[in-house]
Amino acid sequence: MLTLLFILFAGMAVGCAVSMVAQRNPLYGAISLIGVFISLACLYVTLAAPFIAAVQVIVYAGAIMVLVVFVIMLLNVEEEERQPLRLRFLVPVAVGLAAILFAEAAFIIFFVQASPATPTRNISDVGLTSSIGAGLFTNYLLPFEITSILLLMAIVGAITLARRGGLLRPDLIVVPGAQVLARDVLDPFAPPDAPPIVAHTTEEVETQLGLEGVPHLETDE
Amino acid sequence: MGPQLSWYLALSAVLFTIGVVGVLIKRNVISMFMCIELMLNAVNLTFVAFSSFFRDVSGQLFVFIVMTVAAAEAAVGLGIIIAIFRNRESLDVDDASVLKL
Numbered sequence: 001m002l003t004l005l006f007i008l009f010a011g012m013a014v015g016c017a018v019s020m021v022a023q024r025n026p027l028y029g030a031i032s033l034i035g036v037f038i039s040l041a042c043l044y045v046t047l048a049a050p051f052i053a054a055v056q057v058i059v060y061a062g063a064i065m066v067l068v069v070f071v072i073m074l075l076n077v078e079e080e081e082r083q084p085l086r087l088r089f090l091v092p093v094a095v096g097l098a099a100i101l102f103a104e105a106a107f108i109i110f111f112v113q114a115s116p117a118t119p120t121r122n123i124s125d126v127g128l129t130s131s132i133g134a135g136l137f138t139n140y141l142l143p144f145e146i147t148s149i150l151l152l153m154a155i156v157g158a159i160t161l162a163r164r165g166g167l168l169r170p171d172l173i174v175v176p177g178a179q180v181l182a183r184d185v186l187d188p189f190a191p192p193d194a195p196p197i198v199a200h201t202t203e204e205v206e207t208q209l210g211l212e213g214v215p216h217l218e219t220d221e
Numbered sequence: 222m223g224p225q226l227s228w229y230l231a232l233s234a235v236l237f238t239i240g241v242v243g244v245l246i247k248r249n250v251i252s253m254f255m256c257i258e259l260m261l262n263a264v265n266l267t268f269v270a271f272s273s274f275f276r277d278v279s280g281q282l283f284v285f286i287v288m289t290v291a292a293a294e295a296a297v298g299l300g301i302i303i304a305i306f307r308n309r310e311s312l313d314v315d316d317a318s319v320l321k322l
Contacts, residue, residue, distance in 0.1 A: 002223040021243040047273040154293030161300030
């Protein structure tokens with residue numbers, strides 16, 4: 001029964017992975033990758049690791065892939081067009097190296113004896129949430145805390161990277177209740193390093209710009 | 222007789238190799254990113270298989286930490302991808318071969 005399940009989910013995982021590499025559209029690739037994650041979660045269940053399986057579905061198939069799909073849709077990614085292969089002369093070298101690698105792997109598989117102490121599987125409480133939590137908060141407390149620092153750094157880095165440049169330059173001072181305007185917004189011929197205009201009313205802006213007496217648009221209130 | 226440990230290791234090796242091939246032949250940054258995620262998952266499968274067969278919980282704790290690193294990598298990596306796209310209007314890695322913006 002477990003063998004059947006292993007063959008089913010391993011086939012699903014390999015098939016989805018090959019499909020992901022073969023797809024030209026990144027969105028289809030992302031869907032295939034979700035298939036890989038789901039089948040790996042099923043394999044974790046057959047390995048008696050239900051907690052890791054649940055986290056796999058939640059974190060990988062949920063959070064990370066939602067982020068990836070979101071970015072794909074945000075950037076409006078197009079399909080890769082087929083381009084002529086550069087470095088074409090290296091193809092026979094690559095085929096030769098792959099053949100050598102396969103020969104080595106076959107040699108190892110066929111000529112190296114399996115070690116007699118092959119572990120046997122027993123049903124135990126290793127994969128349960130309680131044992132994982134106990135290990136995480138006793139022996140592995142330091143990596144756990146370092147992980148939290150890593151996540152904080154990731155948050156800060158992601159915000160810094162994805163933020164737009166901002167409408168206000170960093171040398172502007174924003175006073176609550178006052179208007180702060182970059183001078184080159186109002187006057188396109190102003191030098192770029194002119195000091196900003198700080199004013200509380202429209203009249204002050206006019207005075208600073210030397211525009212007294214310009215007609216205003218009269219509005220009835 | 223259930224599945225042996227070597228079966229899981231072989232599956233993990235196959236998945237990892239597919240991920241490496243994807244990173245090498247893909248030109249789109251997002252596709253390469255997803256192939257890296259696939260490689261991380263292949264290693265996770267190795268950890269869980271060893272943990273289950275040797276009845277040691279450490280492997281699953283490492284999987285937990287690898288997942289956290291993958292989440293952080295996804296956030297920062299996608300931020301970098303968005304920044305590259307804003308500067309170059311392209312997701313092709315050959316257009317971003319220079320670090321200078």
